[in-house]
């Protein structure tokens with residue numbers, strides 16, 4: 001779609017630091033080739049909602065660094081938390097030792113999630129958190145003397161991470177199944193939820209899910225889903241009713257329910273956790289990303305007593321996971337500060353305001369001929385195009401507009417830090433409209 005557009009500005013200019021060349025030749029970036037790398041923009045500072053490039057250009061951030069930096073960058077309270085903890089200890093092993101940052105954070109997480117979630121496992125990243133959740137479900141059934149319950153049921157268009165257990169429950173078409181088919185565990189995929197969160201139609205397409213759970217429940221350990229918003233698998237929203245029915249079916253067929261709130265947790269959809277919108281309680285909940293306000297990599301897996309006690313029920317009774325950097329004190333302490341900051345802030349109002357503004361300003365993209373759909377939920381605005389973007393080209397156009405927006409596939413989306421001002425958000429939405437309408441114009445003129 002963008003092939004005919006000329007890249008408006010090269011990333012290389014006289015102010016490009018020396019290390020950028022080394023980066024280009026030696027350092028892998030997410031989903032890139034080192035033989036033919038897409039440009040990576042050298043960033044030297046970040047504060048509030050602004051990224052500063054090495055050449056001095058300032059970009060308004062529409063990505064929150066992949067949904068994580070909810071309070072913006074370089075926040076004094078979060079900086080202070082890191083500094084305080086650094087003076088005491090950066091890290092100690094969690095095997096045989098414990099520390100206040102981990103315990104305080106565990107207490108906060110237990111307090112802010114639904115009542116039955118009482119136990120916390122700290123993992124290093126979202127993907128590893130998903131691995132741990134899957135392991136918990138398998139160990140649970142093994143300990144119940146039912147090791148044949150070792151399969152998972154999920155829905156198409158999901159994304160749960162890049163490690164092997166997580167990849168096996170990502171969308172089999174848009175995920176990486178093709179590349180790793182020979183080694184990935186085989187699980188069951190129902191149709192992607194079709195109901196619209198705010199649609200007129202309250203009908204859900206639960207039938208395909210219902211059929212699979214009915215057919216395979218004897219071999220199913222757990223269902224795993226992203227509640228309400230399917231993120232990296234397509235930025236799709238679905239209604240709480242679908243989730244409610246999934247929860248009922250899990251109960252009916254004796255299958256554990258794992259909710260992956262790595263992307264949706266901590267307010268992004270308008271409630272602190274997306275599962276609240278369906279008034280359900282997962283057996284296992286995975287959190288990550290915004291957990292530390294985007295400062296450090298950390299995930300938390302919370303479980304109900306049934307799961308925790310269930311795992312302990314066999315002879316050995318231990319959960320077989322224990323990473324080197326488990327419950328890193330710096331990450332735990334900054335996560336505690338981030339949660340405190342969030343709860344003290346008017347986050348609900350901020351997200352509502354972002355939602356209202358995104359609706360008002362992004363919906364006009366619907367009129368563009370390249371646009372298939374526009375949708376908004378909480379602090380998430382999505383413009384779905386008819387064809388995939390040419391990433392380096394569209395990226396350069398956004399940078400030229402003074403914003404950091406990183407589309408993928410057919411999706412141009414905004415997920416700004418909650419502290420973004422009305423004016424800054426307008427800059428983002430105007431940039432999206434401008435870049436897409438320029439693209440339309442080109443397409444129309446060049447056929």
Ligand SMILES: Cc1ncc(COP(=O)(O)O)c(C=O)c1O
Nearest residue numbers: 125126127159160161231262263
């Ligand atoms: C819903 C969901 N689960 C899991 C992950 C993986 O998390 P991480 O990238 O921290 O491994 C992501 C990351 O985008 C995600 O959106």
